[in-house]
Amino acid sequence: xxxxxIRGGQVIDxxxxxxxxxxxxxxxxxxxxxxxxxxxxxxxxGGASGIAGAMVVDATGQVVCPGLIDVHVHxxxxxQEDLETVASGSMAAAAGGFTAVCAMPNTDPVCDNQGVVxxxxxxxxxxxxxxxxxxGAISLGQRGQxxxxxxxxxxxxxxxxxDDGKPVVSSHLMRTALEYAKTFGIPVADHCEDPTLSAGGxxxxxxxxTRLGLKGIPAAxxxxxxxxxxxxxxxxxxxxxxxxxxxxxSVELIRRAKERGIRVTAEATxxxxxxxxxxxxxxxxNAKMNPPLREAEDREAIRQALRDGTIDVIxxxxxxxxxxxxxxxxDDAPNGIIGLETALGLAVTELVESGLLTLPELVKxxxxxxxxxxxxxxxxxxxxxxxxxTVFDPTAQWTVRPDESFSKSRNxxxxxxxxxxxxxxxxxxxxxxxxxxx
Amino acid sequence: xxxxxxxKDLIGLEHLTPAQLELILDTAEPFKEVSxxxxxxxxxxxxxxxxxxxxxxxxxxxxxxxxxxxxxxxDTVNVSPQGSSxxxxxxxxxxxxxxxxxxxxxxxxxxxxxxxxxxxGSRIRSNVINAGDxxxxxxxxxxxxxxxxxxxxxxxxxxxxAICGDILHSRVARSNxxxxxxxxxxxxxxGPATLLPRNIEALGVAVLPRIEDxxxxxxxxxxxxxxxxxxxxxxxxxLREYNRVFGVTSERLARAPKDLLILHxxxxxxxxxxxxxxxxxxxxxxxxxxxxxxxxxxxxxYLLAGGAPDWAQAAGRGEDH
Ligand SMILES: [Zn+2]
Ligand SMILES: [Zn+2]
Numbered sequence: 001x002x003x004x005x006i007r008g009g010q011v012i013d014x015x016x017x018x019x020x021x022x023x024x025x026x027x028x029x030x031x032x033x034x035x036x037x038x039x040x041x042x043x044x045x046g047g048a049s050g051i052a053g054a055m056v057v058d059a060t061g062q063v064v065c066p067g068l069i070d071v072h073v074h075x076x077x078x079x080q081e082d083l084e085t086v087a088s089g090s091m092a093a094a095a096g097g098f099t100a101v102c103a104m105p106n107t108d109p110v111c112d113n114q115g116v117v118x119x120x121x122x123x124x125x126x127x128x129x130x131x132x133x134x135x136g137a138i139s140l141g142q143r144g145q146x147x148x149x150x151x152x153x154x155x156x157x158x159x160x161x162x163d164d165g166k167p168v169v170s171s172h173l174m175r176t177a178l179e180y181a182k183t184f185g186i187p188v189a190d191h192c193e194d195p196t197l198s199a200g201g202x203x204x205x206x207x208x209x210t211r212l213g214l215k216g217i218p219a220a221x222x223x224x225x226x227x228x229x230x231x232x233x234x235x236x237x238x239x240x241x242x243x244x245x246x247x248x249x250s251v252e253l254i255r256r257a258k259e260r261g262i263r264v265t266a267e268a269t270x271x272x273x274x275x276x277x278x279x280x281x282x283x284x285x286n287a288k289m290n291p292p293l294r295e296a297e298d299r300e301a302i303r304q305a306l307r308d309g310t311i312d313v314i315x316x317x318x319x320x321x322x323x324x325x326x327x328x329x330x331d332d333a334p335n336g337i338i339g340l341e342t343a344l345g346l347a348v349t350e351l352v353e354s355g356l357l358t359l360p361e362l363v364k365x366x367x368x369x370x371x372x373x374x375x376x377x378x379x380x381x382x383x384x385x386x387x388x389x390t391v392f393d394p395t396a397q398w399t400v401r402p403d404e405s406f407s408k409s410r411n412x413x414x415x416x417x418x419x420x421x422x423x424x425x426x427x428x429x430x431x432x433x434x435x436x437x438x
Numbered sequence: 439x440x441x442x443x444x445x446k447d448l449i450g451l452e453h454l455t456p457a458q459l460e461l462i463l464d465t466a467e468p469f470k471e472v473s474x475x476x477x478x479x480x481x482x483x484x485x486x487x488x489x490x491x492x493x494x495x496x497x498x499x500x501x502x503x504x505x506x507x508x509x510x511x512x513d514t515v516n517v518s519p520q521g522s523s524x525x526x527x528x529x530x531x532x533x534x535x536x537x538x539x540x541x542x543x544x545x546x547x548x549x550x551x552x553x554x555x556x557x558x559g560s561r562i563r564s565n566v567i568n569a570g571d572x573x574x575x576x577x578x579x580x581x582x583x584x585x586x587x588x589x590x591x592x593x594x595x596x597x598x599x600a601i602c603g604d605i606l607h608s609r610v611a612r613s614n615x616x617x618x619x620x621x622x623x624x625x626x627x628x629g630p631a632t633l634l635p636r637n638i639e640a641l642g643v644a645v646l647p648r649i650e651d652x653x654x655x656x657x658x659x660x661x662x663x664x665x666x667x668x669x670x671x672x673x674x675x676x677l678r679e680y681n682r683v684f685g686v687t688s689e690r691l692a693r694a695p696k697d698l699l700i701l702h703x704x705x706x707x708x709x710x711x712x713x714x715x716x717x718x719x720x721x722x723x724x725x726x727x728x729x730x731x732x733x734x735x736x737x738x739x740y741l742l743a744g745g746a747p748d749w750a751q752a753a754g755r756g757e758d759h
Contacts, residue, residue: 210635211452213552213574213612218636283553327531329551331572 002053003034004430009059009391011041013066014364015371015380031064033387036430041381059391062424065363066381067099067388069370070340072164072189072243072267072315075101075132077123078116079108084320084408086123086132089340092318092406093130094434096341097423099388100131100378101318105142106165112137112148114156121157129433130426131388133159133376138177138188142166147176154184159374162189164243169195171228178238187241187265187374192225192250193217193291202331204277204292212280214330217292219247226250230257233264241373242266244317246291248301255310265373267315268302270339270346271413275299279413285326285333286413289319306365307356313370316343320409338407342400342414344392348421352394359394387430396422444741447559447566450575451616459621463585465737465745466730472509473732482740483512486543490516491533492569493549498704499569499579502728503546506735512544530554534561544742547571552609565742573607578738579703580613582731584621586723587658589730590699595622600652602686603662603711604633604673610662610703615641628652629684632673649684653691658699661686664711677710687713697721704728 011029030045031038032054050056070093076084086103093101103120105111111120117134124132136153140146142163150161161181168174168190177188198221203209205216226242230253233240245251245266257264271289276296279287287293305311319336326333347366351357357365367390371379378388400417402410426434443461444454451459472480488507492500500516507514519533530549534557537545544565547555552572559566570576588594599618605611605627618625619642627638628646639645646652652659664680674680681687691698700712700722708714717724 205636207637207640210637210641211612213572213609215573216636283556324529324531328529329549329557330553331551 002055003032003039003051004057004427004432005045005051005054006031006033006057006059006064006389006391009062009064011064011381012360012363013041013381014360014368015066016382031381031389033389033427033430036387038381038383038385038387040383057391057425061395062391062393063359064389064391066367066379066385067390067426067428068097068344068366069100069376069378070098070316070318070343071102071313071370071374073101073103073318073340074106074320074336075103075120076320077107078119082408083322086120087127087129088406088408089318089320090124090127090129090132092338092340094426094428095406095423097344097390097392097426098130098340099390099426099428100133100376101340102133102135102159102374104162104164105135105137110137110142111135111158112140112142112153114152117153117156117158128431130428133157133374135160135162135189137161138163138168139173144169144173147173147180150180150184150186154186158186159376160187160189160241162191162243164189164191167191167193167195167225171232174229175232175236178232178236178240182236182238185375187239189241189243190225190229191243192222192229194221194224197221197224201292202288203280204294206277206295208277208280212283214280219249219294219298222247222291223249223253226253230254230262230264233257234260234262237263239263239265244269244272244291244315245302245305245311246272246294246298248298251301251305251310254305258310265312266310267313268306268311269315269317270343270350271337273299273302273306274346274350275413280330283330284413285328285330286337286411288330288333288335289337290335303351303356306351307361312365312373314343314347314365315370316340320407321411323410326411337412338405338409339412340407341405342412342419344423345398345400345419345421346414348394349419353420387427389427390423391425392421392423394421396420396424398422442744446742447555447568448577448738448742449556449559449566449568451577451580451613451620452575454620456620459581459584459617462581462734462737462741463588465741466581466585466733469733469736469740470730472736473729478509479511480509481511482745483507483510483743486512486743488512488514488544488546488739489537489542490514491545491547492516492518493547493554494570496548496570499548502731503569503735505732506739509732510736510739512739530557531561534558537564538562544739567738567742570609572609574609575613576609577613578731578735579610580617581738582727582734583614583660583701583703584617585730585734586701586727587699589726590723591657594618597623598626598655598657599623599660600626600628600646600656600658601660601662602628602649602652602684604664604668605629605638605662606633606635607665607668608662614660615643619643626652626655630674630680633668649686649690650693653694653698656698657696658701659686660701660703661712662703663705664707666707677707681710685711685713686716688715688719691716699723701727
């Protein structure tokens with residue numbers, strides 16, 4: 001099997017040596033991939049003549065890093081293949097620079113048994129784009145009553161459990177999930193929302209909602225569950241992963257929990273670090289999501305939490321919906337936006353260009369730590385690691401054009417937005433799955 | 439068609455200028471006189487087709503608009519989609535496409551969802567008038583309230599108006615706040631804290647926690663209808679308690695430093711938010727509000743249809759048919 005030699009890029013691998021790897025790896029270097037593994041990283045591999053038989057990629061001026069990993073996407077298959085399929089979603093992932101995604105279980109049927117886990121894995125295999133790791137349900141049918149069979153789910157290939165799409169209302173169920181998940185070493189990912197406080201709400205409860213006459217969801221609806229989950233993680237010693245954090249209060253709770261050594265990890269989405277509730281002006285249903293876009297102070301708290309590590313990872317919560325479903329009254333439109341193809345550009349534009357994160361810190365939040373938090377292969381360019389590599393141009397200027405998306409859906413509030421930073425080459429298992437300009 | 443004076447649609451008062459608000463009120467004045475004539479009709483909108491699209495029942499507002507349209511000689515159609523196409527799953531966007539295909543000139547829309555009027559206005563060429571969308575705005579109701587206040591006090595600037603009741607779910611309150619503030623009035627809101635929106639003071643209004651505070655402070659009270667379902671959904675303990683704590687009663691008004699003008703957009707829950715002796719008392723302008731409603735709606739229809747702000751000319755033409 002012939003290899004791939006990626007030459008002359010700025011190699012960033014935070015997995016080795018903390019946020020910044022050793023001097024050689026962070027300077028300009030070559031990466032050689034062979035037989036689905038990272039074979040070598042170093043200067044001038046193979047000399048001027050290169051490596052015999054290897055396909056050579058010139059990465060001058062580009063960043064070469066371990067493949068980006070998104071721990072929170074909705075692929076809609078099985079059940080809503082008109083919105084997205086494993087194939088279209090993993091293609092969008094590859095185009096966005098992601099080599100792996102974790103698929104939330106709120107499909108139809110719910111991914112609460114080995115049959116659905118196996119089906120999703122088989123569909124991903126067939127598509128041959130990004131790796132897709134199914135997340136199993138916490139409760140059967142995501143009904144919040146009875147624990148799903150975590151052992152069977154993990155045995156079939158699930159990497160975490162979550163009832164995302166729905167909050168885990170019962171504190172008892174959450175407690176048992178955290179306890180039981182310890183047996184399998186998997187995180188319990190929670191969508192933090194007190195449904196009695198958020199009921200009927202369609203956007204953040206604040207001045208904008210007051211002006212628009214829309215029912216708000218208070219920040220406390222999220223924070224109450226964040227606080228509960230932290231207490232239950234402390235009680236059980238289980239690993240709770242808090243999905244899509246959106247408020248400054250949540251950030252403060254997580255910061256204090258981490259100081260006390262509680263096993264809590266958290267994610268934030270590109271929309272929550274880029275936008276505020278002002279995006280709902282004009283009743284733009286593409287800005288309708290759950291948790292809702294919050295206020296400027298919340299957005300700032302999320303950014304600072306990504307900088308200081310209180311929030312571990314960036315995840316998209318990629319949520320495809322039909323144009324028709326969003327083309328209606330704000331109250332009745334579904335929540336969510338697509339995000340796989342805009343995440344890297346938003347992260348570079350909003351976090352790196354503003355000086356909040358360095359490029360190595362960005363790679364850490366989008367690759368190294370997602371792999372570590374969810375116990376996934378990848379997230380490193382250490383020799384012998386899987387040959388999952390993302391090459392991106394951190395200076396590329398581009399405009400978000402939803403109709404050019406590989407997703408089956410177009411629901412994004414970022415249409416027309418100018419971004420900096422874009423994936424140019426995505427390699428999974430040593431195979432090129434996406435190359436810009438193809 | 440886009441009117442030079444107001445733009446294409448009237449969605450709310452939040453984005454109108456003080457001059458536009460004054461224009462509507464000034465235009466309404468001569469229209470009041472049309473309603474006093476033996477033949478209550480002018481040809482200003484002759485040949486125009488107007489659809490009154492009421493997704494929510496509102497007999498008062500619909501009849502008021504219909505009178506306004508007929509007095510301007512427009513052809514009108516009333517559509518109440520509940521029980522018809524909407525229940526078969528027709529969406530607002532389908533409705534918009536159908537209206538567009540029928541070459542309607544103007545649409546008056548009442549809808550339960552905030553933003554529905556703006557949604558429709560942005561998708562069809564016809565002029566759209568918001569007759570109440572969800573909890574957002576009800577601009578013509580606020581305009582008729584403002585006209586009534588201006589009639590009585592001769593001005594709006596400096597006037598203190600307290601809006602009392604369920605501010606959280608009220609489109610009337612929002613439109614009144616925008617309109618009154620823009621024309622220099624002071625606005626207070628009074629109601630149970632469970633029915634006041636978060637950050638309402640950021641709009642520039644005073645929060646008056648008790649009805650006694652509102653009565654001490656205000657020149658006029660605009661008393662809003664308490665929706666009975668607010669009790670079932672836990673915002674207030676009971677209607678009886680609401681009347682005891684927040685009801686506008688003659689005993690409470692007797693302790694006011696001056697006589698307060700009493701407005702109510704109707705329909706009233708007598709004995710809940712307002713007692714009958716107040717509603718029917720000498721300081722109530724609840725019936726003049728209804729009269730002014732027709733004049734204000736005539737003004738809005740006329741201006742949006744491209745009518746000249748200089749109404750005297752058009753009114754003059756009205757007499758020779
Ligand atoms: Zn969620
Ligand atoms: Zn989600």
